[in-house]
Amino acid sequence: MDYVADFRCVKCEVTTNDRSIKLCPVCGDGVYDIEFDLDAVTGKKMSQRLSTRANTMWRYSELLPVPFGAEKPSNPLGFTPMFECQSLGIWCGLESMYVKDETRNPSASFKDRASAVAVTHAKSIGQSTLACASTGNAAGSLGSMCANMGLNAVIFLPENAPDPKVIKLLAYGAKVVKVRAGYTRAYELCNEACAQYGWYNRNCAINPYLIEGKKTCGLEIAEQSLMNPFDWIVVSVGDGCTIAGIWKGLWQMHRLGILPKLPKMLGVQACGVSPIVKAFEGDVFNKSEWRKKNNTVSAFLDGSAEKPRKCVITTPECADNGTSTLADSINVDSPRNSIKALKALDESAGAAISVSDNEILKALHQCAKLTGVFPEPAAAASVAGLKRAKEAGVISNNDRVLVVITGSGLNDIQNAGKAVGKAITIDVDLTELNELYCER
Secondary structure, eight states: TTTEEEEEEEETOEEEEEEOOOOOTTSSSEEEEEEEHHHHHHHHHHHHHHHOOOOSGGGGGGSSSSTTEEEEEOOOOOEEEEEEEEOHHHHHHHOOOOOEEGGTTTSTTHHHHHHHHHHHHHHHTOOOEEEEEEESSSHHHHHHHHHHOOHHHHHHEEETTOOOHHHHHHHTTEEEEEESSOOHHHHHHHHHHHHHOOOEETTTTTTTHHHHHHHHHHHHHHHTTTSSOSSSSEEEEESSSSHHHHHHHHHHHHTTTSSSSEEEEEEEETTOOOOHHHHHHTTTTTGSSSHHHHHHHHTTTTTTSSSSOOOOEOGGGGGGGGGGSOGGGGSSSOOHHHHHHHHHHHHTTTTTEOHHHHHHHHHHHHHHHSSOBOOHHHHHHHHHHHHHHHHTSSOOTTEEEEEHHHHHHOGGGGHGGSSOOOOOOSSSSSSSHHHHHHHH
């Protein structure tokens, strides 16, 4: 942790040297953000050091808030592939596009990055039990990382959590606690249990270390696109920590002089649950104290002063889309990292959009069919958002665009199954098959 400078509250801006996991005691509910001494890291030397390191998320040790020599998970993490997908780009209305496939992580989720930092930090400070509240990927990733590190995982779930997700957690050896209420109460009980039993709290709304793990995706994107940086990075948004983390990684690599220019961020939510889109649209963040103190929307963007500071894209289908979404991982009506997410959209001169469940399912099927990457609905939302943004004229035909596929369809197989057709059943000869194909 040689390069950690301060812990700064994202709400009231107060800094502290207290590195314990808690909310800001000054304003009462602000989440801390970990700041690094980037001048001490120095970009030129960083580039030289990176050239000699293994292609995992741990290659960025100077930019991670864990001791250099700390015990880390042994399974391969991070540096997931990024590749061009021309066919999917054409479906979205572009000449081409790129995908970063986070399903290649151990539990098939982007959340492994955050959980890997959590278990590493927990073990370095002598804690053996970690807990979180989750409806899916965060829980799965924590179970996977704890199993690898020989630590205990306690997962709080709402009572109606799908059986496939529960079975996966039990397979990892996690203790699963179903709460006879919704996610909000499960989250509250998890925090109460962590406080009472002294467990390590993996919940992003309290633990500032987790966004640093998610940040490694942005650090990687910067390295993987040095010669031809992207104009847009598209990310689905739930509690806000993912888009904030990716932006922070990109910003740090640009600040170090490694990434020549910064992209804009496109945040995508589901119509039925889109509080961050609505906040961005309603100018809530632009009136914040942060904007008054830090008018830096164009500080690191070439020519960004001429670009709009915010852009919200409306989706006609959203009018009749209800108040929920089948995209389980982004079904978050009270995002606990909204300030960090809004900051990422604002600083990057980016855009926000909500898409319908119908658009998400169409994008899921097309993404799998045209790229071979099978996304869960929450991840497919980013593809649907890109298509809608292109149709709205916010993204141009020749823009270089990267979509982050944050989780596998196997992690939400019940909802993913709604996007595809059904198998056919035939007798033990080809007669019926021939009839079916003639009909088609």
